[in-house]
Amino acid sequence: GENVEQHPSTLSVQEGDSAVIKCTYSDSASNYFPWYKQELGKRPQLIIDIRSNVGEKKDQRIAVTLNKTAKHFSLHITETQPEDSAVYFCAASYMEYGNKLVFGAGTILRVKS
Amino acid sequence: GAGVSQSPSNKVTEKGKDVELRCDPISGHTALYWYRQSLGQGLEFLIYFQGNSAPDKSGLPSDRFSAERTGGSVSTLTIQRTQQEDSAVYLCASSLIGGRHQPQHFGDGTRLSIL
Numbered sequence: 001g002e003n004v005e006q007h008p009s010t011l012s013v014q015e016g017d018s019a020v021i022k023c024t025y026s027d028s029a030s031n032y033f034p035w036y037k038q039e040l041g042k043r044p045q046l047i048i049d050i051r052s053n054v055g056e057k058k059d060q061r062i063a064v065t066l067n068k069t070a071k072h073f074s075l076h077i078t079e080t081q082p083e084d085s086a087v088y089f090c091a092a093s094y095m096e097y098g099n100k101l102v103f104g105a106g107t108i109l110r111v112k113s
Numbered sequence: 114g115a116g117v118s119q120s121p122s123n124k125v126t127e128k129g130k131d132v133e134l135r136c137d138p139i140s141g142h143t144a145l146y147w148y149r150q151s152l153g154q155g156l157e158f159l160i161y162f163q164g165n166s167a168p169d170k171s172g173l174p175s176d177r178f179s180a181e182r183t184g185g186s187v188s189t190l191t192i193q194r195t196q197q198e199d200s201a202v203y204l205c206a207s208s209l210i211g212g213r214h215q216p217q218h219f220g221d222g223t224r225l226s227i228l
Contacts, residue, residue, distance in 0.1 A: 044156070044204070044219045045219075046217070049216060099146075099215065100158050101217065104155055106154075106155050
């Protein structure tokens with residue numbers, strides 16, 4: 001089955017700097033890659049997603065890149081702000097059965113002001 | 114409703130008791146998913162519903178776990194003879210259609226504690 005590895009497990013950056021979180025997946029059939037942000041005690045919130053027919057997607061300060069050949073994808077957050085502090089999860093899925101998501105273990109992002 | 118609703122928000126029970134967790138998906142969403150999040154861990158898939166049927170229940174950890182969905186809407190996850198390792202946050206998500214990469218929207222979860 002699919003396996004998703006996520007790095008780093010924790011990341012501290014200074015406010016205004018960029019943050020990059022990387023994920024690798026094992027199943028070449030996976031073709032959908034969402035990213036979720038989870039604040040302490042709250043529900044995971046979808047922040048951006050990418051499909052395998054696209055190499056990069058941007059939404060204001062966040063962007064995701066996908067390298068299908070290497071089977072890895074990354075989240076980039078520019079001009080970080082304290083409110084970006086949260087746990088970020090990457091996930092992968094394929095359409096064989098619904099859209100079952102396989103998640104990475106998460107990255108704790110701390111933005112220091 | 115406006116979002117995925119789960120109840121109860123917290124549940125504390127003794128080992129060996131049965132528990133039932135409820136999920137009310139976003140209106141019109143045909144796909145429903147259950148995940149489990151242990152402390153400090155990522156989310157682990159349990160089961161997926163398309164309408165009232167469950168094409169993928171591969172993530173259910175044991176036969177003590179079962180789930181059903183009725184009327185294409187509300188779903189219940191039942192854990193029988195609970196064990197301490199069942200302690201976790203149980204999250205429900207729904208999406209408009211399964212199998213089409215529709216975004217999954219999560220509820221706030223049920224925090225289950227087994228004493």
